[in-house]
Amino acid sequence: MTVNSPPEQGTATEEFRAARDFLLRHREDYDTARAEFDWPRPAEFNWALDWFDTIGERRDGIALWIVDADGSEHQVSFRAMTHRSNQVANWLRGLGVSRGDRLVLMLGNQVELWETILAAMKLGAVIIPATPLLGPADLRDRIDRGRARHVVTTSADAAKFADVPGDYTRIAVGESVPGWESYADSAAAEEGFTPDGPTRADDPMLLYFTSGTTAQPKLVEHTHVSYAVGHLSTMYWIGLEPGDVHLNISSPGWAKHAWSNVFAPWNAEATVFIYNYTRFDAAGLMTQMQRCGITSFCAPPTVWRMLIQADLSTLATPPSKVVGAGEPLNPEIIEQVRRAWSVTIRDGFGQTETSVQVANTPGQAVRPGSMGRPLPGFEVALLDPVTGEPADEGEICLALQPRPVGLMTGYADDTERSAEVTRAGHYHTGDVGARDADGYITYVGRTDDVFKASDYRISPFELESVLLEHEAVAEAAVVPSPDPIRLAVPKAYVVLAGRHEPTRETALSILRFAREHLAPYKRVRRLEFYELPKTISGKIRRVELRGRENELHRSGGGAEGEFREEDFPELTG
Incomplete structure (x- = not known):
């Protein structure tokens, strides 16, 4: 692995890069990383402009590699993605998309998804990710409470918006749709992009709708720093390095997709790899992993459970980095993968509201059932849900002095709920964990009914x-x-x-x-x-x-x- 030497301090890009390189150098030195890591806290920062666009200047690697079920594939270099996202940003600006506008983005794992994410960030627009599984009722909620002014979706899903009222720009990816702007027209836009001004680090960048126990989903607001910079912790957990080919199985619209299909790999200058299967096929997935040289793999426990029912030995060159997230992994699954691939699945814990907070990091012992220890930049406390006092088993909470960068701004348009989860000097996750004498935390469950x-x-x-x-x-x-x-x-x-x-x-x-x-x-x-x-x-x-x-x-x-x-x-x- 080649890690660029720390640059001289000065710009936000240099500050970010220095923090990134520190974590790369101490990838397997947990104690040093925990003790000496400091979050970069720039006053102004636009990850798409100040970080992503600089990668193509240093390396001509592949940013995005998509393999479809029919065997077709697409590879886009960092440099090409910079130029293409510039075109999309210029074209969207011409349609009226401006700083602070909220844009519902409902696309599958296709190149246009990543182009639009970067373009919206460059413009300072706020992205509202939406899974294509949503129906008209959910979309009405996102348009209404999200106060969305623009929608980007596929031609096939445009019909879902027929009964979704609102004065919003309609943009269709694919075949032309009457009354909708055609995304294909963006190809004629200029490749050079000039922002309309600096982006403040605390400007909103993402607005996630997430399920809760109340009548309506919560709106989780993240900034240009809380997710983009915050996911340095996710990069560290996975162990991503420049040149890795990272496969994360997750659907667009969910926070985990942004974690491991956008920010963590591109923070590391790694390739985002996507395999678009129509129906999950463990053998087919491993065939693609072998053919394409996957070095890093993240999957939810549901996928791991299906994988171990197949012949894992068919993957002759397994990835050296494997992680699981979403729910605790059964120790039997971890052991079966270890026997077949000679690697250990490492659990991690985070939320839509945060980046990864607790995880088993590279080079550290993995204890069966434990999700690991606090990540660099996070001070984790277990507090008794009744007394609020520290406990060996209690609610997983994050100390707010200093406030970790990888934490949401709050719940949009809900100051009462935001104050509730950040009471008494801690962010309260609503999850319960138990900590052993060595600081390893085991997940227990939710404090509510989700x-x-x-x-x-x-x-x-x-x-x-x-x-x-x-x-x-x-x-x-x-x-x-x-x-x-x-x-x-x-x-x-x-x-x-x-x-x-x-x-x-x-x-x-x-x-x-x-x-x-x-x-x-x-x-x-x-x-x-x-x-x-x-x-x-x-x-x-x-x-x-x-x-x-x-x-x-x-x-x-x-x-x-x-x-x-x-x-x-x-x-x-």
Whole structure:
């Protein structure tokens, strides 16, 4: 590995590069990195202009490499990506996109996604990432509460906006769509870009909608520093170096995609590699990993669980850096991968609100079940949820003096919630962990009812709200039900209304209704008619239902009278 020597201090770019190079030099020296790392805190910084555009001046490497299921592929150099994003920025400026404007970006893993991300950053526009899985109801929320002035999506998804009101610029990638601007026209724009002025480091850059326990998703606001600079910690966790070819399996629209498909690899001057499969195929994935020389690999536990069911030995040259994120990995999975690839999967912990806070870093011992130790730049405290005092097991919190760079500004348009999570000198994650004598932290669970299904974060409230719209449903509570592949799937406990009977036909009607009104990743996959346990004040005790699900799982099956999605060929056929 060749690491550029630390530059003379002065500009924001030099400050960022010095911090980056320090972490590269101490990639396997955790103690030194923890003790001596300082976050760069420039007053003005635009990562796309001040960092990404400088990479092409030092190396003519590949920035983005996309392989599609049909065998076609696209490689874009850092230099070419700089020129192309300049063109897109100039073209968007001509359409009226300006500093501070909010832009919904709903594209798949295609070159135009990265071009638009960089272009929007150069203009100072605020990106609202959106997964293509979203339907019209979710999009209305993003346009309305996000106060979006522009939308970039594919021609195929343009129809989803037909019933989404608002005075916003409509831009379609692909075939021409009546009433929409054609992204292809950007190819005629100038390749040189001049910003309209400096970008303040605390200017907003990203606005993420994330599930919560309230009626509406939270809006997490990040700046040009909190995510771009903050993900130096993610680069350090993965162990990325210049010239690496990094494959991260994540869908656009989610924070993890920005973590490991934009900022962490490009901070390291590594290649972002994408394999666009239509249906997950472990053997096909490993064939591409071997052919393309993947050196670094990140995947959620759902993918790791499917990979170990295949023959891992078919990958003759496995990546030297492998990590998992999204939920804790079973030690058995880690051991099977270690036996087959002679590398150890390293867990990491972070949130949409932060970059990676806690992780197993390169060169350090990995303890089974532990997600590691605090990353350089983060002071982590475990606080008793009741007393607020330090504890061996408690809520994972970040000290705010000094405030870590890799932390959100707050929840947009919600000062009360922002103040709540940053009370008493700490940012409160809402997650619980246990720390051993050597500082290793093991994840325990959420302090609220949000749960993960596959790698997606699910808010019970959102799913219950949809179920309650069905005429047969009087009450509903959604909890995670253990699943061998997805870790957990949403299960609905339902109290019927009026004269409705707990029959197969009723269950089918409710599941079909949920399927039609929820995005695929939020789908209710199991249902049971059940009297809901409640507190004396009438609140549903989901903790009791979660305990019941875990007990049913330990006993070897579901409850008598439980209905599962796979029981209905008319749903899954």
